[in-house]
Amino acid sequence: MIGATISSVGAVTSGTRSNEYGFFSLTIPEGEYQFKVGVVGYAIDTRTVQLNKNIQLQIALKPEDNNLSEVVIRSGGSTQKVSSAQMGVEKLSMKEIDQVPVLFGERDLIKVVQLLPGVKSAGEGNSGFFVRGGAADQNLVLLDEAIVYNPSHLLGFFSTFNSDAIKDVTLLKGINPANYGGRLSSVMDVRMNDGNNQELRVNGGIGIIASRLTIEGPIVKDKGSFLISGRRTYVDMFMKLSSDTAIKKSALYFYDLNLKANYQLGQRDKIYLSGYLGMDKLGLSDLFGLNWGNKTATLRWNHQFSPKLFSNTSIIYSDYKYDIDINTSESFEGKISSQIRDWNLKEELSFYPNSNNTWRMGVNSIHHTIRPGEFSGDFSMDNQPLTYSWENAAYVNNEWKASDRLKIDYGLRLSAFSVLGGPQQFYELDQRGAILSSRQYSKNEIVQTYFNLEPRIAAAYQLNEISSLKVGYSRNTQPLHQLSNSATGSPTDKWVATNNIIRPETAGQFSAGYFRNLKDNKYEFSAEAYYKAMQHQVDYKDGANIRSNDPIEPQLLFGKGRAYGVELLLRKKTGKLTGWIGYTLSRSEKQIDGINDNEWYAARQDRTHDISIVGIYALNPKWNLSATFVYYTGNAVTFPTGKYQVDDQVVYLYTRRNSYRMPAYHRLDLSATRQLKKRGRFTSELAFGLYNAYGRENAYTISFRDNPNDRSKTEAVQTSLFKFVPSVSYNFKF
Structure with missing residues (x-):
């Protein structure tokens, strides 16, 4: 546990x-x-x-x-949030994830994470999230230690995590222990259920668009267990009932499968094997198809050298891939593929010399292979070459109880990112970004290595039994970058690795906070302020086409960023009514030469205000009611400032980057759960939900077009995704 x-x-x-x-x-x-x-x-x-x-x-x-009907979020005991040195840490109860109302009634841990202060949704129906002013790719998402590069299904409407297969979720917002690295903003560490080693158990659910089933039980009682959990949507099955042939042949569904097994080899050794497979299929008749998905696998060995020394050794595989099939006519057929694949070896020791110190030390080595774009069929473009890189790190961290009132968590991480040779070209650019020359290196030859020291420290001074002050600093680096020039992220956003031109992003974050428990620990209050300074930030030039087959480096610009804000959280942990109120006041900005006259400008994820209210009420043993309300400032966005005509074609003029705002977003969701009659070991429930209860038409995108009656006038057209979305699902367990 x-x-x-x-x-x-x-x-x-x-x-x-x-x-x-x-x-x-x-x-x-x-x-x-x-x-x-x-x-x-x-x-x-x-x-x-x-x-x-x-x-x-x-x-x-x-x-x-x-x-069973109580919702609790905590990271240890009732005073752990006050006494722990760590800041910006949230643990989510799986019971709470089951209770919070979400789209189509599908339980979704990322949608619950987006309701926490300092965490912002990437948009309507999107499973991407921004943490403390960072971009979506600056979050390290782990499933049993394996990196999940795209944690979303159906273009972001659902996350890849089936809550029935999840045991524990921890979110760290920037001041991370030294054993985590590779991203600037946050770590979301998700751990799968190990399975029941006492008896066979089955649970599942049937919803309006998806069903799921989980089976767990002992391999050998008290020694080992297994878990198999699957989920699939079936919108495509309803599409086959259509009389329209094109709709019948179209595809719109996803599935995922979680597997885990563990076995106790002896009193000192235990092995774990876990895996995940998820795939989305989106197709328009025979004309177009987009398939994407993640595969992960983790083999882990735990060994206890002594009562004070514990070891964890892991071999981890991670793979993300998408395919685009195009068949626009009888004379054209083609396919575009892209992939990022990792092999990862980790070794960590935990040492407990006494009750005042807990040491963690380890090494981590990852080999990255990125296939930017592979073209087959009738495409005239050449394949983009594979890129190879090698990411290594060594770290040490200590949780030190300096006195009854003072706790300090400090550590140091040394990261080394080696750019490896292969079929790719390495370019030299002039001051304007034009290519001067290129060079190729032999496969796996070290072209360049970037070393970075990443210190982390957090301290908590306990004022009394119910309140404390905390301060912290961390430095993080990120060698992989995701590029997108769309207003909303997509599965085809391009991942690129650091090379001789693109340098690792770095960020230093300062945090300070006040934490207090109220009313005999029934309530938690926290106020945290942060300032994050970022270097080597990547953005694209005006007019860049990052999806083309041209070299990416001449299309990019580099500069710095900053993010700062205040997070307030009041949470009720016990009683019939539980939940929280969270508020974030923040800014996120960039300054990059060549954009907006070299002045500071709002990052796409910049939002001034973000409010979330969550309430869950245990009406009686049979009924649970819950509601969430969210409000946030619209994202920064680039809109045209004018237009002109070329050969009778309208061309829009764009001037300053991210100088406009989408409309403010707000929404109320409601849900109710009815416990049905228990029959022996069989229990079941009906869950009812209403997403966007008052029918707010929130803007998903805003596009521009000429007025059909007067082409000199321009109209802004808002696209909204959901108005009222009712849902019902049946869940069971035996």
Whole structure:
């Protein structure tokens, strides 16, 4: 279990938490102690133990019936948010994810993450998110340690994570421990369920557009378990009922599959094998097809060298790919493919020398292969060559309890990103960005290596039992970059690696905050302020076409960025009514020579105000009600400032980048869950939802066209996706 709290009362009073692998170590003097072990949603287990030698206890926590309808978000005990040195950390309860109303009634952990302060939705129906002014590609999304490059289904309307297969979700907003690296803004660490090692269990659900099924059980009781979880939409099946032949042949669906198994080799060793496969298919008759998906696999070995030294070794595979099929006529047929594939080796040691220190140290090595674009069929363009790179890191981190009031979490990460040779060309550019010369290196020859030191430190001073002050600083680097010149992200946005011209992005973030628990820990309040300075930011030149087959480097510009803001959060954790109110006031800006007269301009993800209100009410043992309200300032966007005609064709004139705003966005969602009659082990429920309850027509895109009656006039046309979206789903478990 992740984040279980272990506390002891006896000769000394002490406590700790289990790490992401369920391991912990607590060193206390010899004597008789009362131990309490607990985790959210389970009854506390109390044991009296005589400590005079090393012993091993098997403790199976039982679900706490009166907590089944309670929604709790916490990162450990009730005062953990106050006492921990870490800032900007949120843990999400899977029960809460099940309760929050979302689009089409599909449970979606990323949609819940977007409701937290400092986290902003990338737009209507989009599973992308912006954290503290960073772009969507500056978030490191991990599934059992494997990188997920595109965590979305159906062009962003759903995330890749099936909540039935997920055990734990942790979001870190910038001040990350040294074991995380490779992105500037945040880490979303998602851990899959291990499976039930006691008995066979089945649960699932049937919704209006998708169904899911999960099976878990023991391989060998008490020694190993497995989990299989699948989900699929079936809009395409309804399309086949249409009388229109083109609609019958069209495709619009996704599926995903989660697999996991683990086995206890002995008292000191355990192995895990997990995998994920997800695929989207979008097609318009026989004319056009877009398929994209992720594949990940993780093989992990846990070994306990001693009661104070724990090891985790992982081999990780990650693959993201998309294919575009085009068949516009009998004489033209072609296919475009792009892919990013990683092989990753990690080794980490956790050392617990005493109750005041927890050391983590490790190394990480990733080999990246990027296929920017491969063309087949009737295309006249040449294939874009593969690019290779090698990302390495070594780190050390310590959680230090300096005194009863002061806790410090500090660490250092050394990253090294090596650009490797291969079929690609390496260019030399002049001051205007024109190509002067090019050169090719042999495969896997090291062309250039970028070294970066990344210090991190966070400290908490506890003013009293219910309040604390915290400060922190971290430096992060990012060697991979996602390029997009569309207002909304798409699966075909291009990933490029650092090379001799494109340098790793870097960011230094300062944070400070005040944390307080209220009313006997029933409420949590926090206020955090941050300032982030970013270097080597990448943007495209005016008129650039990053989807073309031309070299990308001459189409890019480089500069700096800054993001700053204040995040406020008030959360009620217990009782019939639970939920939170979050508010973010922030700015995110860039300054790049060649854009907007070299002045600071708003980044696409810049939003001044962002408000989220979440309420969940346990009406009675049979009914749970929930509602969410969101409001945020519209994204910065580039609109035309004029137009002219060339050969009777209208051409729009664009001047300043991101100098306009989309309209403000707001929406209310409602849901109700009815528990049905329990029959032995079989339990079930009906979940009703209403997305966008008051029918707000929020702008998805705004385009421009000539007035059909007067071509000298221009009309702005708003496209909205959803008005009222009701949903109903049936969920079961046995």
